[in-house]
Amino acid sequence: MSAQISGKAIKRLILYHYILSDCLLKGNEYISSQQIAELLKIDDSQVRKDIALCAASGKSNVGYNTKELKKSIEQLLGFKAQKAAFILGAGNLGSALAKHTDFADYGLDIIALFDNDPAKIDTLLNGKKIYPLSELHHVATHEQLVNKRKVEIAILTVPASAAQNSAELLVHAQIKYIWNFTPVVLSVPEDVRVCNENLVGNFLDFTNS
Amino acid sequence: MSAQISGKAIKRLILYHYILSDCLLKGNEYISSQQIAELLKIDDSQVRKDIALCAASGKSNVGYNTKELKKSIEQLLGFKAQKAAFILGAGNLGSALAKHTDFADYGLDIIALFDNDPAKIDTLLNGKKIYPLSELHHVATHEQLVNKRKVEIAILTVPASAAQNSAELLVHAQIKYIWNFTPVVLSVPEDVRVCNENLVGNFLDFTNS
Structure with missing residues (x-):
């Protein structure tokens, strides 16, 4: 994992990952930064800033692809390196x-x-x-x-x-x-x-x- | 508890409390800020700043009275208010x-x-x-x-x-x-x-x- 990522950002990204896992279970293909922000009662701009660390890009109107964003977070935080x-x-x-x-x-x-x-x-x-x-x-x-x-x-x-x-x-x-x-x-x-x-x-x- | 105390300070004060409890068990009547700082690998001045929140005062050369400092932290963090x-x-x-x-x-x-x-x-x-x-x-x-x-x-x-x-x-x-x-x-x-x-x-x- 990049040492550039702050502890607070890591913790938020894990929470986004929880949300994305839940969306996938429910069959939701897309999610917006606003939806994530509302669930966590944090600012939408914070969510977008964190997601930018993953180099994931959203589509206007539909938001982020749930599956892709989940995978991007996993790569960023290095979950595969057991x-x-x-x-x-x-x-x-x-x-x-x-x-x-x-x-x-x-x-x-x-x-x-x-x-x-x-x-x-x-x-x-x-x-x-x-x-x-x-x-x-x-x-x-x-x-x-x-x-x-x-x-x-x-x-x-x-x-x-x-x-x-x-x-x-x-x-x-x-x-x-x-x-x-x-x-x-x-x-x-x-x-x-x-x-x-x-x-x-x-x-x-x-x-x- | 005073809302003025930051989350980080609260967490450090709990660790000081652990150290003080251990000192009391071992019968150590005094402890210096340097001893606490060394155990936690943090800066001595940080320890003194946190302890100042408790209005506890150390004696030069001998340090803080273990029992009194422990009690001061308990009062500051409101342990009695179950x-x-x-x-x-x-x-x-x-x-x-x-x-x-x-x-x-x-x-x-x-x-x-x-x-x-x-x-x-x-x-x-x-x-x-x-x-x-x-x-x-x-x-x-x-x-x-x-x-x-x-x-x-x-x-x-x-x-x-x-x-x-x-x-x-x-x-x-x-x-x-x-x-x-x-x-x-x-x-x-x-x-x-x-x-x-x-x-x-x-x-x-x-x-x-």
Whole structure:
């Protein structure tokens, strides 16, 4: 994906993609920027500006071809370039994310889960195996050597008390991106990036505005 | 909470609160803005600016009193003013959010869940009862009349195919804020606010930057 696209534009483009998917399901061949803008309660000119990033062009009077615009967004945001990821913590949240059908469509390929609960180990979740946390480094190495897949992303959904230790296992396994759903600020080396999925902050920001 | 605080500042203050909670657990009585800044890999001056919003003052050489700063953030962000909320969809994600111990600490009081699975109805999840979706309006009215609690917030974690119908039930039950975790752009009246928890967008923004 081009690094020129702002985070806000990426998030809007994903919402346009949701709308376009829904239009296709309903058999709507065309959609206008006004229709998208109204659904999202944003300005029409913003929608047109974002869509211009895809180099998609609308026809006057009928709008954009739904199927083509959907494909353009997929190309722009690079959904086809699947990125391999682990999930640490196979509780409710980890399970929900593992089953998130969207993720594969949007380029996030979850290949294994890790947990310390003996009852969960070696079971499958949405077709993905659950390993003990102690095997993280081993599984990562195996993926790289045998399956030629470098796993650089991990989704952290372990309990708060296990968060920092898990982060250290991830660093040891050469994970470069940690998507952190725990309420813990992780201490990691400079070259490891952490994205804090701050649900509490999102909620407070939302109900405060 | 003051409407003057930006969304970004709110999210940083929540992260400081996580750090302070951890410090208290470890028995650290003081923390400096530099220590917070280093953990979050952000600028020290940003931390001091945010903390100034709380009217908390540090002592030179020792830093901020952990317990006092934690309390100041709680007051600033209004954690004590509990807001009542429903969760629609008691699957993995809904269950994870219902069990999210943090939410109550940060002012979000989940009082009931709704689902259409007969096996789940009338069971308890983290002490909260699961009702059929058809009872949403009734439960909301009961909360207002009997328990004197106006429920204005709903968390939507139903399957995509049920999202718009659920949103319409919420509008009918006079919910004013919908925290939408589904991959669907909801069509709702002007006075209902929707916050799209765009996990896919957050992921793409994170790994693109």
